[in-house]
């Protein structure tokens with residue numbers, strides 16, 4: 001039996017574009033149409049069905065819920081702010097609060113308004129100011145209902161997928177642009193952090209807790225050869241720590257949001273910089289189970305990265321952790337084994353204050369479309385019928401009692 005503290009945030013996470021449906025003014029929408037990728041369409045119809053979904057959240061004993069605001073709804077054209085959209089999100093926050101669920105709000109979760117993308121996106125020097133203008137509008141409207149903010153979801157995933165490897169819109173492959181995006185995202189967070197705190201002070205609302213959600217993998221060398229050790233150290237610094245170090249230096253993190261899914265095995269065959277930074281192990285000498293997308297399932301990595309976060313001396317919320325699988329038993333095993341590792345890190349002094357499963361429901365998994373099933377709740381994408389999975393019911397017990405039976 002593993003026990004968690006009485007005061008602990010338990011819940012699940014979603015993002016607007018992946019669940020709401022019909023985000024017609026987002027850059028992803030246009031990109032799906034242009035490239036022939038599966039269209040997000042009505043997604044889970046969560047924009048209409050959020051009340052009903054939050055009833056399920058409540059019935060699953062979650063006391064926290066992470067969601068994101070869709071910038072392209074709030075500001076569909078530059079400088080034009082939508083009353084309808086902001087009223088919607090005010091109602092969303094109210095719906096959570098009236099059910100006793102703590103909202104945790106992300107301002108940017110991968111998608112941008114099309115006008116923003118068309119006028120340079122995140123590589124443009126104006127991006128930070130544009131993001132702040134949107135952020136200020138949202139903060140003023142939601143301040144009284146929201147304590148926890150994530151300014152930006154996974155900056156490293158965003159700039160690498162969209163600007164370095166060219167996999168996501170705007171599909172750039174440019175080191176120069178990546179550098180600019182990296183800089184602009186960091187600055188956007190720092191300024192948004194200050195802006196959110198300033199607004200709370202002005203409105204005389206209790207101090208908020210502001211962070212980013214940082215994607216971290218357990219980066220592990222296949223063996224102890226110097227080349228591998230060097231590559232591991234470099235990759236940890238670039239992918240896991242660089243952003244956090246920068247934001248911590250400017251004292252703009254009140255806590256750390258950690259998104260953890262998987263292991264990244266490193267086996268480098270040459271000293272060339274490209275190999276050091278990117279070559280992955282192509283062997284099968286450290287076999288482990290994989291999720292539906294072929295990612296390694298590596299629960300011990302969660303305690304590993306949590307322990308590595310200790311140096312920041314900040315509370316940590318696991319803001320995403322989950323598996324896509326067609327086997328719901330596997331999902332429960334995944335949750336169990338990862339929670340064990342959360343507890344292990346806590347026993348070694350990491351102040352973890354919450355755990356949010358990704359995701360509340362099956363949803364639109366970006367370039368992979370609707371096939372991968374990450375949800376605690378199954379969605380029938382023909383009828384939009386919601387069905388609570390067994391893993392969700394088991395997790396609900398943990399959320400209720402703070403006790404994990406193992």
Ligand code: BGC
Pocket residue numbers: 015018153154157215259320358365366
């Ligand atoms: C992202 C989610 C995504 C999940 C699974 C995270 O990196 O924040 O939007 O659905 O991983 O791929």
